[in-house]
Amino acid sequence: MTHPLFSLKGRVALVSGTAQGMGRAMAIGFAEAGADVMICDINTDGLQATAKHIEGLGRRVVPVTCDITNVEQIRAMFAQLDREFGKIDILANVAGPGKLKQPEDISLEEMQTTIHGLIIARFCACQEAGRRMLAAGKGSIINFSSIGGVTALGRGNFAYSVGMGGVAQMTRELSTEWSGRGVRVNAILPAQVMNPGLEDRMKVDPNLESMFLRGIPIGRLGQPDDVKGLAIFLASDASAWITGAIIPMDGGNLAQNAGGTAGPRKAAN
Numbered sequence: 001m002t003h004p005l006f007s008l009k010g011r012v013a014l015v016s017g018t019a020q021g022m023g024r025a026m027a028i029g030f031a032e033a034g035a036d037v038m039i040c041d042i043n044t045d046g047l048q049a050t051a052k053h054i055e056g057l058g059r060r061v062v063p064v065t066c067d068i069t070n071v072e073q074i075r076a077m078f079a080q081l082d083r084e085f086g087k088i089d090i091l092a093n094v095a096g097p098g099k100l101k102q103p104e105d106i107s108l109e110e111m112q113t114t115i116h117g118l119i120i121a122r123f124c125a126c127q128e129a130g131r132r133m134l135a136a137g138k139g140s141i142i143n144f145s146s147i148g149g150v151t152a153l154g155r156g157n158f159a160y161s162v163g164m165g166g167v168a169q170m171t172r173e174l175s176t177e178w179s180g181r182g183v184r185v186n187a188i189l190p191a192q193v194m195n196p197g198l199e200d201r202m203k204v205d206p207n208l209e210s211m212f213l214r215g216i217p218i219g220r221l222g223q224p225d226d227v228k229g230l231a232i233f234l235a236s237d238a239s240a241w242i243t244g245a246i247i248p249m250d251g252g253n254l255a256q257n258a259g260g261t262a263g264p265r266k267a268a269n
Helices: 021-032 044-056 071-084 108-136 158-181 196-204 208-214 224-235
Strands: 012-016 036-041 061-065 090-093 139-144 183-190 246-249
Touching (some): 021 036, 021 044, 036 071, 090 108, 108 158, 108 183, 139 224, 224 246
16 A cells, blocks of 8 residues: 555646656656646657656646747646646656766857746746745656756866756756745755666667666666656655755765775666
8 A cells, every 4th residue: 555645646746758668658657646747748649648647647637838948938837727627736847958078169159049048938837836835735756957057067068067057956946945934845866867868879889888887876777767756756745845946856876986896786677
């Protein structure tokens, strides 16, 4: 039997980036824990596939094709949420743009696009959800940052890392402003979690996976479903006194010193 502290029954969640990857896993995890969900993505086909899966769980789901970097589309989506559900209990800001380019080469326009998508547009979603949650006196906002938001990744991740650092600080500030009025704000910091884009990069550079694994003591890359437990915890009453937390989901990456060596690997079954 699941502990009632982790139940999301009767709650409404809005999750972005739900066509694939961790956004999809989070939306499904919330539904499995009892929540009804509004899901959004720019990829309509993937979005509909996720919606069909959630419907199969017996939960209500409203899919919205939305460019999560477009402020007007975000506001329109929240207006639709008001019409469909009349409330929001959980916001998960998962989707966001990235640009691989060396800092000496990236254009100001490319930098501006990345920062807008990761900070300005995400703040718009936080603000829209926050206003509704503050009026209700309760709510949980979960922002996705990255290990690159608190440490430097190099490899042309300049714009992405700067933007994700802003997301981490936005999380701390919003928590400080809102938690006393019932709205908790936390952030998840993934390391390398498998997705189609990462798979393509590893096909191009066969040394990339082994480089990543040298920094992950647990011995494997992340899988989208790895986020489910942490996301449900942060969305639920099980984390009622946790806010402003910047939580790594990284297989031990941030804990390991750059000169550290992982212990012996567990033998394969």
